[in-house]
Amino acid sequence: MDVAAPPLVELSAVTVRYGKFLALDGLSLTARAGEIYGFLGRNGAGKTTTMRVLMGVLEPVAGEIRLFGESMKRVPVSIKRRIGYVSQEQNFYPWMNAEQLGRFVGAFYPTWDEAEYGRLLQVLDIPPRRRAAELSGGTRTKLGLALALAPRPPLLLLDEPTTGLDPVARREFNDLVVAMVAERGVTAFFSSHLVDDVESIATRVGIIQAGRMRIEGKVGELMSRVRRVKSAPDFALPSEFHRVRDNVWEAEPEVWAAAAWSAETVVETLPLEEIFLAYARTDAVLSSAA
Numbered sequence: 001m002d003v004a005a006p007p008l009v010e011l012s013a014v015t016v017r018y019g020k021f022l023a024l025d026g027l028s029l030t031a032r033a034g035e036i037y038g039f040l041g042r043n044g045a046g047k048t049t050t051m052r053v054l055m056g057v058l059e060p061v062a063g064e065i066r067l068f069g070e071s072m073k074r075v076p077v078s079i080k081r082r083i084g085y086v087s088q089e090q091n092f093y094p095w096m097n098a099e100q101l102g103r104f105v106g107a108f109y110p111t112w113d114e115a116e117y118g119r120l121l122q123v124l125d126i127p128p129r130r131r132a133a134e135l136s137g138g139t140r141t142k143l144g145l146a147l148a149l150a151p152r153p154p155l156l157l158l159d160e161p162t163t164g165l166d167p168v169a170r171r172e173f174n175d176l177v178v179a180m181v182a183e184r185g186v187t188a189f190f191s192s193h194l195v196d197d198v199e200s201i202a203t204r205v206g207i208i209q210a211g212r213m214r215i216e217g218k219v220g221e222l223m224s225r226v227r228r229v230k231s232a233p234d235f236a237l238p239s240e241f242h243r244v245r246d247n248v249w250e251a252e253p254e255v256w257a258a259a260a261w262s263a264e265t266v267v268e269t270l271p272l273e274e275i276f277l278a279y280a281r282t283d284a285v286l287s288s289a290a
């Protein structure tokens with residue numbers, strides 16, 4: 001991934017409330033052009049709320065949204081037209097089949113590509129003449145992806161799309177997203193709590209917990225910043241290290257490299273799953289250790 005690629009999706013200190021409940025608490029994130037950004041968080045962390053902000057359904061009470069380099073308070077329809085969105089649940093008119101849905105949805109998009117839609121139905125193995133009500137949940141999700149991609153959007157927002165898919169459909173779905181990014185330079189921003197999915201296709205990852213970004217970077221960067229330190233029970237590290245929880249600590253790679261460890265101390269790198277668990281658990285210790 002070219003580090004110089006321009007940011008396409010940027011949130012700075014975005015705050016969203018549902019009544020008194022703080023759903024996004026000063027959330028910041030950056031996804032650059034051409035990235036597959038894996039937005040990881042457990043149930044209730046704020047992933048769908050973030051998607052709603054990016055789709056203009058919600059206006060934050062504070063913070064800044066920048067999409068395609070433009071700053072906005074709330075995402076307007078003109079920008080939404082440049083976004084392909086697949087939500088957790090597909091709400092199609094149940095009596096329409098995929099062909100009819102294509103004509104219906106296509107009418108809203110000047111950039112709709114009918115030939116591409118036909119190709120996507122084939123690639124994703126979606127029957128064109130079966131009513132949406134008769135399709136399985138997984139096929140409906142794949143249909144949602146075909147409808148989202150046919151207008152050839154530069155940005156794809158996928159809200160936990162693969163949760164209900166079987167392993168084959170999940171692979172088809174993920175492969176298509178990867179192909180769209182590689183072949184067309186699409187940027188994909190997808191939320192998930194499935195660490196495997198994120199690890200296998202994301203070029204960068206952000207972990208959200210309780211409406212805040214806890215850590216963001218390439219998977220390899222996260223692994224070089226977050227490690228487990230096994231030592232005496234009362235062991236504490238200097239202030240350049242930040243305790244994530246228990247014996248999991250975060251620091252810049254240079255800080256890890258420069259540290260001198262006692263003979264009984266064991267420092268381990270962690271798989272993404274463990275890094276996610278360390279940040280995502282609500283009782284995480286988030287202050288730096290003295």
Ligand SMILES: Nc1ncnc2c1ncn2[C@@H]1O[C@H](COP(=O)(O)OP(=O)(O)OP(=O)(O)O)[C@@H](O)[C@H]1O
Binds near residue numbers: 043
């Ligand atoms: N309309 C609403 N009114 C009040 N609270 C809400 C509303 N929608 C979401 N919430 C709360 O906001 C928090 C974030 O919800 P959100 O749906 O964004 O989480 P999520 O990360 O997408 O979770 P999941 O993985 O379960 O879909 C949750 O605590 C949720 O209960």
